[in-house]
Amino acid sequence: MTSATSEWVTPPTRPELIENLVSGVDRYNPTNVGILEDYLYHQIRSQEYDCLANLAILKLYQFNHDLYNPDVIINILVKALTSVPFPDFNLSIALLDDRVPSANVDEPDPLPTLLPHLTTLHSLLQQCRFPAFWALYRSDELESLRDNYTVEVVGFEDAIREVVVRSVKTTFQRINTKRLGMYLDLSGSELDEYIERLGWKLDSATGVVEIPANPDNQIESSVVQEDIKLPQLSKIISHAISSA
CATH class of the missing domain: 1.25.40.250 (ARM repeat; domain 1)
Incomplete structure (x- = not known):
C-alpha cells in the first residue's frame, strides 16, 4: 500500500x-x-x-x-x-x-x-x-x-489549485505564465506569489515557468534487448521454412 x-x-x-x-x-x-x-x-x-x-x-x-x-x-x-x-x-x-x-x-x-x-x-x-x-x-x-x-x-479554491498543480507537475517541464494562470485562475502578483510558494522558477523576461524534474515529467528512452539463443533461432528458421 x-x-x-x-x-x-x-x-x-x-x-x-x-x-x-x-x-x-x-x-x-x-x-x-x-x-x-x-x-x-x-x-x-x-x-x-x-x-x-x-x-x-x-x-x-x-x-x-x-x-x-x-x-x-x-x-x-x-x-x-x-x-x-x-x-x-x-x-x-x-x-x-x-x-x-x-x-x-x-x-x-x-x-x-x-x-x-x-x-x-x-x-x-x-x-x-x-x-x-x-x-x-x-x-x-x-x-x-x-x-x-x-x-x-x-x-x-486553493485545494482545487492543488489538483491543478498535481496535473501540471506530471505533464510539463516548462509552461508559460499565461497558460498556468488560466489553469490556476490567478494572475499578476497573486500568480507570481503562488509560483514562488511552489518553489518553481519563473523567468520574468520570457514568462516561462520551469517545473522541477520528477519521474512523471521526464522523458527517458528505454532499450529493449532481445536475448535469443542460437538453438531458439534455429527453431524459428525451421518453422518459417516448413510453413512456406
Missing part, C-alpha cells in the same frame, strides 16, 4: 472515536450519524479530509431516508472535488439514492439543482479542463453553490 493510499484509508488526523465508528459495525448505527456529520463540518473548518468517514454518512442516509440532509451531501461532494484524481466523488455519487426524498416540505431541496453542476465540475477536473472548470464555478448559475457552500469550506 502506497503512502497516499494509506493516508486515504486512514488519515493521520482521524480521531480515535471516528476510527472506531468507521472501522467497526457501529458505522451502520443510525444513532451515530450526528457524530459523523459533526466530523464532516470539522473537516470543512480545518482543511482536513476523510473520505471513508464521509462515505459512512451517505451509507447511513441510503439505509435510513429519514436522516437525509441535502446540505451534508452537497458538502461531502464539494470536499470530494478536491481529491481528484482519487475516485472519491464517484464513490459518493454511487451511494446516493435515486429516490431523493425531500428534506423539508417547506423549503426547496438544493441537491437536485446543484448535483448536475457538481458532476460537471468533477468531469472538467478529471479531464484537466481547468479554465472551463473555473468559468463554470465563477458563473452566475453557481452563485448559490459559492454563497452557501464553498464559502464555508476553508481553503476550497
Whole structure:
C-alpha cells in the first residue's frame, strides 16, 4: 500500500472515536450519524479530509431516508472535488439514492439543482479542463453553490489549485505564465506569489515557468534487448521454412 493510499484509508488526523465508528459495525448505527456529520463540518473548518468517514454518512442516509440532509451531501461532494484524481466523488455519487426524498416540505431541496453542476465540475477536473472548470464555478448559475457552500469550506479554491498543480507537475517541464494562470485562475502578483510558494522558477523576461524534474515529467528512452539463443533461432528458421 502506497503512502497516499494509506493516508486515504486512514488519515493521520482521524480521531480515535471516528476510527472506531468507521472501522467497526457501529458505522451502520443510525444513532451515530450526528457524530459523523459533526466530523464532516470539522473537516470543512480545518482543511482536513476523510473520505471513508464521509462515505459512512451517505451509507447511513441510503439505509435510513429519514436522516437525509441535502446540505451534508452537497458538502461531502464539494470536499470530494478536491481529491481528484482519487475516485472519491464517484464513490459518493454511487451511494446516493435515486429516490431523493425531500428534506423539508417547506423549503426547496438544493441537491437536485446543484448535483448536475457538481458532476460537471468533477468531469472538467478529471479531464484537466481547468479554465472551463473555473468559468463554470465563477458563473452566475453557481452563485448559490459559492454563497452557501464553498464559502464555508476553508481553503476550497486553493485545494482545487492543488489538483491543478498535481496535473501540471506530471505533464510539463516548462509552461508559460499565461497558460498556468488560466489553469490556476490567478494572475499578476497573486500568480507570481503562488509560483514562488511552489518553489518553481519563473523567468520574468520570457514568462516561462520551469517545473522541477520528477519521474512523471521526464522523458527517458528505454532499450529493449532481445536475448535469443542460437538453438531458439534455429527453431524459428525451421518453422518459417516448413510453413512456406
